[in-house]
Amino acid sequence: MELLLYLSSGLFLGWSLGANNAANVFGPAVGTRMIRFRNAALISSIFVVIGATVSGAGAAHTLGSLGAVNALAGSFTVALSAALTVLWMTRHNLPVSTSQAIVGAIIGWNIYSNSITNTQSLSKIVSTWVVCPILSAAFAMILYVLMREFVLRMKLHLLHLDNLTRIGLILVGAFGSYSLGANNIANVMGVFVTANPFSDKVIAGISVTGAQQLFFLGALAIGVGVFTYSERVMKTVGGGLLKLTPLAAFVVVLAQSLVLFLFASERLETFLASHGLPTIPLVPVSSSQAVVGAVLGIGLLKRGAGIRYKVMGEISLGWISSPILAGVISFLLLFFVDNVFQKQVSRQEYFRCGPDVIQELKARGIEDEGLLELESRTFKNPVRMRETVKSLTSLGDAQLHEVIQLSRLGDYQIKASGVRKLYDDGWLSDQQRDALLRLKDNKYKYGWILLRDLAAESAAWRLRADTVENKLWNKSLQEKYRMLLLTFDTSANRSP
Amino acid sequence: MLFTGPTRTIISEIDEFLNKVSEAGLIFLPAIEDYLKRDFQAFDVRLHQIQMLEAEADTKSHAVENQMYARSLIPENRGDVLGLLESTDNVIDTIKATLMLFSQEHPDIPEAMHNGFLELAEACSLGADALVSAERSFFRDVRAVQDLAHKVFFYEREADRISDSLKRLIFQSDLELAKKIHLRHFATNVEEVSDAAENAAQRLSIYAIKRMV
Helix, strand or coil, X not given: XXXXXXXXXXXXXXXXXXXXXXXXXXXXHHHCCCCCHHHHHHHHHHHHHHHHXXXXXXXXXXXXXXXXXCCHHHHXXXXXXHHHHHHHHHHCCCCCCHHHHHHHHHHHHHHHCCCCCCHHHHHHHHHHHHHHHHHHHHHHHHHHHHHHHHHHHHCCXXXXXXXXXXXXXXXXXXXXXXXXXXXXXXXXXXHHHHHCCCCCEEECCEEECHHHHHHHHHHHHHHHHHHXXXXXXXXHHHHHCCCCCHHHHHHHHHXXXXXXXXXXXXXXXXXXXXXXXXXXXXXXXXXXXXXXHHHHHHHHHCCCCCCCHHHHHHHXXXXXXXXXXXXXXXXXXXHHHHHCCCCCCCCCCCEECCHHHHHHHHHCCCCCHHHHHHCCCEECCHHHHHHHHHHHCCCCHHHHHHXXXXXXXXXXXXXXXXXXXXXXXXXXXXXXXXXXXXXXXXXXXXXXXXXXXXXXXXXXXXXXXXXXXXXXXXXXXXXXXXXXXXXXXXXXXXXX | CCCCHHHHHHHHHHHXXXXXXXXXXXXXXXXXXXXXXXXXXXXXXXXXXXXXXXXXXXXXXXXXXXXXXXXXXXCCCHHHHHHHHHHHHHHHHHHHHXXXXXXXXXXXXXXXXXXXHHHHHHHHHHHHHHHHHHHHHHHHCHHHHHHHHHHHHHHXXXXXXXXXXXXXXXXXXXXXXXXXXXXXXXXXXHHHXXXXXXXXXXXXXXXXXXXXX
């Protein structure tokens, strides 16, 4: 029952995601009246569900950003805060990035639970506000000029052009919705994967994993969000900022998809690198920022005529305020849930830089006399530990981060039932499963020792050299590491 | 699959509508010729043809209008296209109304003025034809619209000039005042065909600029 309550905030977040982010893919089409809202909502919902269920359940990004929150009540509150923020922005018809609202809410949790906030995630958000719209505007301008010239040269009948534009808008919109489902379902439901109430089932001869059922439920919530509440944001994107022509609407969605595909696709990067081609630098992008940038690009091409600067100002303010608002709401709600409902919103963690850790650090080239003074001390708070290590040693920020990560204590034990569940959910390859089973019943105080032993058992558990070709493999493996440590940590509330 | 059936049907209906207007424009000149030659039987046949064309053009333009709204086609240009069809329909209406007046009032046109009426009818007929070409371009090759619309404006100015000299000729003649006024009324009516074409071409130029932006 409690789990269902927790699940509700994930569903609420899914609903707000659908209500807001579907506008990025179908807003221009609906705003220019090329596709009726009902049809757009139907296509969008179907492809969101397919994307989330088929592609979203892959191991590479299943946990999502919320995986960082280590207690279910905490995840519930963080998801609720992000959802409330997105709902607030949607009520004001403003397109915002749901993942940025989530990151903001997680920072609120970090501050509340004394966890360390990765400064990278903050700079990533800020750079998305600037880089992504500029890239997308440039793409839209180039595409629009090319497309207009093409259309004029082809001498297509106005009605044939209308038909083709409509088909283009539907195809790009469907693809965009598929990606929306695949990339965002992790943020909506990923955190519940480890506490999944659904078991594997065989439906009409097709076996459906528990994770897929969970993601299907989340995707339905997104679909309901699209149907019930996305129309107003769609109209802002499709006509509020600038009155678009159907061709411009198509260019906007195409520019947006291209920017996301070229500058955010690790698969493309791996493909290019493995074929000896130069890679495109990856930059943080978000569909909400990309779509607004593309609309502005079209406006600039017409020398700024018709751009409604007031709406643009409101949208920009919405971008800046959404992570901040989510952080503040999250902090306040966490305080409330923690103190009024007496629910544990973060798990107590312990850190100790024992001899094993010092030896491992040495092997990694991190050595400092000051570390020896920490050997017998256990910390309850990573922020305080970092301050202490900083005062005792001359280590840099990256090295400090590594010390903290390695010092995190746990109570890990590999159990056959857990291995079987992970294998059934598609997390493990045969070699990875066999290696895990060989370490069955071993106990570990530090997660990294478990991972080191696994790497020694099988190459399937080994990180590869840090090259572009290996980036995807390493990323997926690290995600599996996170999942393993979550699955085999036997203590809910550890003490050293 | 790409160019679905209903779209094809509407395209062919628009083409047929323009064909009707073009045909009416082409028939207008020989109809006036027949009248001036006092071959009233041939004139009546032409008038009947125009009446049929006008009725068919009306049916086509209503069908296009209904289909476009029912299927939400070209939302951005729908108003423009329907406005254009309406103003083009006005050309064929004016042709029919003018010929009807000839049929009803039987004006007695002195031979000295035949040439003037023929030249005026020719300018109007050419204007209507240029308008149809410009409209076809609007749908397929929007960049050519301005050139073709320019021709319509040219023929309208020509019609103005011819009509002016014709009216002067009428009032300089020894005819009775009532007859003079009657003939001027006919010169004005024939000239209205080119005015209707010009009106449609003006709309067309603006819509074409809108599509180019």
